[in-house]
Amino acid sequence: METRRQKHLVLILAREFASNLATPTLIADDQGRLIFYNEAAETVTGRPFAEAGEMPLDEWTAGFAPRTLDSEPLPLDRRPAGIALYERRAAHEQFRITSLDGVEREVAVTAFPLFAHADEFVGVIVIFWRE
């Protein structure tokens, strides 16, 4: 039996939830691939998701040069999205990014893993709180 691949129902519902939020929110799948961000997140990303398309989280965030408040580089595995993805636990952090408009901003980010069943990890939700 070979059928088309479909996103997990939890991700489909998460996307609909995010698309109705005024808070910048993005969703990645269990492989760390960015699969959606909402309109509110366009204020951070500078372009709509339909234009950006799916891509690895790390590739997407590289453009924002994330760094600590002391200006140390902040790799994915130390950021909330990476912690939720690799360690499968919720995380929150404040750090700096350079937006696509070239402005340095301080953001707070919350990320948490999505489990369809206790042992079935399907992705992460990442929420940006602009400071």
Place this chain on the structure above:
Amino acid sequence: MRVTIWGCRGSMPTPGPDTVHYGGNTSCIEVLLDDGTVIVLDAGTGIRRLGFELQERGTRRIHLFLTHLHLDHLEGLRFFGPLWDERVMLDIWGPPSPLSSLQERIARSFSPPLFPVELRDVPAQVTFRDVPRRQWTVEGASLAAALVVHPGPTVGFRIETASSSFAYLPDHEPALAGAIADRSSDWISGASIADDVDVLVHDAQYFEDEYEDRIGWGHSSVADAVSFSRAVGARRLLLFHHEPRHTDGSLERLEARARSLVRRSEVQPTLAREGMVVELP
């Protein structure tokens, strides 16, 4: 593969003169494989008459797949004749829950004050299994189950043999996760179950105006059923889970509405009807 509809009414049984043609029994479908394997989809009140038929045939092994445990999909089980026959082996499959096992959840309907006999006291040899996350086989058929948009843990089923495929999504509101026509199929609930299927049985409980007042109840409008069928490339659509208030006459108007929505190249949708038999190669 022979598919027989034993119950296609949604939400609650509706016997009476207004529902004689399409039937008032709730969800139950029998899928008979070429090798004689009996697969039963849901245990609404339609399963009672199926039970008589299976006893008549002397069937001793039955695979029952439950999409979810809302009453209209479970209430017939207590009156399913083979359950009361110690010679019968009944495998019951259903969606997993993080809170309790399938057996524990079904046992609630076999306990006071709802019912006088405990589930552990039924004579048949019953096993309970959570549906696997990956496809599996039962006798000569491949099966797949996936969670779909409906309140509470609910799955749809796909049954496939070497020559044909059948999908069953009786309670499904894919439009709740966004307009179906606007999405690629990988973002549509239930798409992996119904992809390119020969026959799709899908929830079409409401006319569009009725649906507007019932968004989030877990069921589809006839227009969404047609959109879903088109999005997944189903070759034939059977409209299912008829609204209890819909008489035979209003169901015929619903079918006409569905047919007005399909394109010339598409097969016209048909109302599921109690007693209907669909033969697949």
